[in-house]
Amino acid sequence: MEYNVIKNAKSIIQKSPYLVKDASNYKGKWANLFQNNNPIYLELGMGRGDFIINMAKTYPKINFIGLELNESQMVMATERLSNLKLPNLKLLNMDASNIDTVFAKEIDTIYLTFCDPWPKKHDERKRFTHPTYLKLYDKVFKKNKHIILKTDNKGFFAYSLEELSKYWYVFDRVSLDLHHNEIPIPNIMTDFEKKYQEENRPIYYVDASFKN
Ligand SMILES: C[S@@+](CC[C@H](N)C(=O)[O-])C[C@H]1O[C@@H](n2cnc3c(N)ncnc32)[C@H](O)[C@@H]1O
Numbered sequence: 001m002e003y004n005v006i007k008n009a010k011s012i013i014q015k016s017p018y019l020v021k022d023a024s025n026y027k028g029k030w031a032n033l034f035q036n037n038n039p040i041y042l043e044l045g046m047g048r049g050d051f052i053i054n055m056a057k058t059y060p061k062i063n064f065i066g067l068e069l070n071e072s073q074m075v076m077a078t079e080r081l082s083n084l085k086l087p088n089l090k091l092l093n094m095d096a097s098n099i100d101t102v103f104a105k106e107i108d109t110i111y112l113t114f115c116d117p118w119p120k121k122h123d124e125r126k127r128f129t130h131p132t133y134l135k136l137y138d139k140v141f142k143k144n145k146h147i148i149l150k151t152d153n154k155g156f157f158a159y160s161l162e163e164l165s166k167y168w169y170v171f172d173r174v175s176l177d178l179h180h181n182e183i184p185i186p187n188i189m190t191d192f193e194k195k196y197q198e199e200n201r202p203i204y205y206v207d208a209s210f211k212n
Contacts, residue, residue, distance in 0.1 A: 009071035016078035018091045028104040034063045034088065039108035042067060042140075044096040044128055045115045049077025051190035052111075056089035058188065067092040067099070096128065103140040110137055112149040114192040117156035129160035134167045145169065145210040150178065150203055152196045157204035169208040178203040 006012070013019055020026065026033050030040055039062050043052045046066035056064045066089070068074045074093055081089075092102065115128045125132055129149070137145065147169065151157050161171070175181050179197055185205065193203060 003070055003073055006072040006075050009075050013071055013074045013078050013091075013093060016081065016091065018078065018081050018086075018089060019074075020090050020092055023092055023094065023102040027102055028106060030063070030065075030103065030106050033090070036063070038063050038088070040065065040106055040142075041109040041111065042099075042103075042107050043111040043113060044099075045069070045113070046077065046091075047073050047114075048191045049074070049080060049091070051113055051188055051193075052089065053077065053080055053084070053086070054188045056086045057084075060088055063088045063090075065090050065092060067094060067096060069093070069095050097133075097136070100136055100139040105140065105142055107137075107140045108142055108144075109146040109148060110141075112147060112151075112160075113190045114151055114196075115156075117151065117153040119153075119155060127156065127159065129156075129163045131163060131167070134163065143212050145212075147206075147208045149206050149208070150190070150193065152192070152201050152203055154204065157206075161206060164206070164208050167210070169210050171206055171208050173205070173207040175205040176202060178205040 031037050041062055042065045044067050046052050046068045049066050052064050052066035066077065071093060074091065077091060112128045118124065118126045124130055149160055173185060175185060178185060178187060196203060
């Protein structure tokens with residue numbers, strides 16, 4: 001997917017107090033950074049950050065980390081945060097494929113929200129539910145594994161269910177149309193999700209876990 005490039009994006013986001021610059025120093029010590037032992041939830045590919053910011057506002061007893069590779073995308077998140085004081089939120093500007101360099105057995109939940117579906121077979125390894133990623137997540141999950149995935153892409157959703165089940169994840173909740181579920185699932189929308197809702201596209205959802 002291509003995104004607008006914002007000039008000086010790197011220097012803009014570097015000024016945000018929410019950005020953790022020397023993240024590898026906190027490997028295994030994120031509780032110290034947050035100054036509490038509350039659970040830590042991580043969103044991979046947070047984009048412009050609306051979801052993770054609203055999660056942090058709604059659930060102050062949970063620590064949230066929004067990770068994003070694209071600096072221009074992150075500018076909007078840092079701007080949205082400029083007048084907010086959320087001690088339970090941090091941002092990371094890095095590639096998700098390197099999360100084991102900054103976390104060690106300390107993440108409770110990973111959110112995969114509208115991640116790039118990489119539909120071509122030769123790009124399969126880049127999908128956030130490829131076995132390589134599922135193995136990577138094992139290195140950062142505290143004890144039990146917990147992934148919440150939302151997508152508008154049916155093919156990517158089917159692929160993810162298959163890979164997660166091969167990896168013995170259990171599906172606690174599945175929806176093929178999150179916004180029209182008979183029993184509503186508590187949900188905070190992402191930026192992409194709001195757009196898709198306006199277009200009346202179904203949102204696929206799975207809450208998957210593996211308890212050790
Ligand atoms: C389709 S957007 C979704 C953004 C947001 N989650 C939402 O739902 O509004 C996917 C985001 O994932 C980011 N991304 C893609 N590959 C990534 C990677 N390997 N590491 C970190 N972020 C990545 C992209 O830059 C983009 O911002």
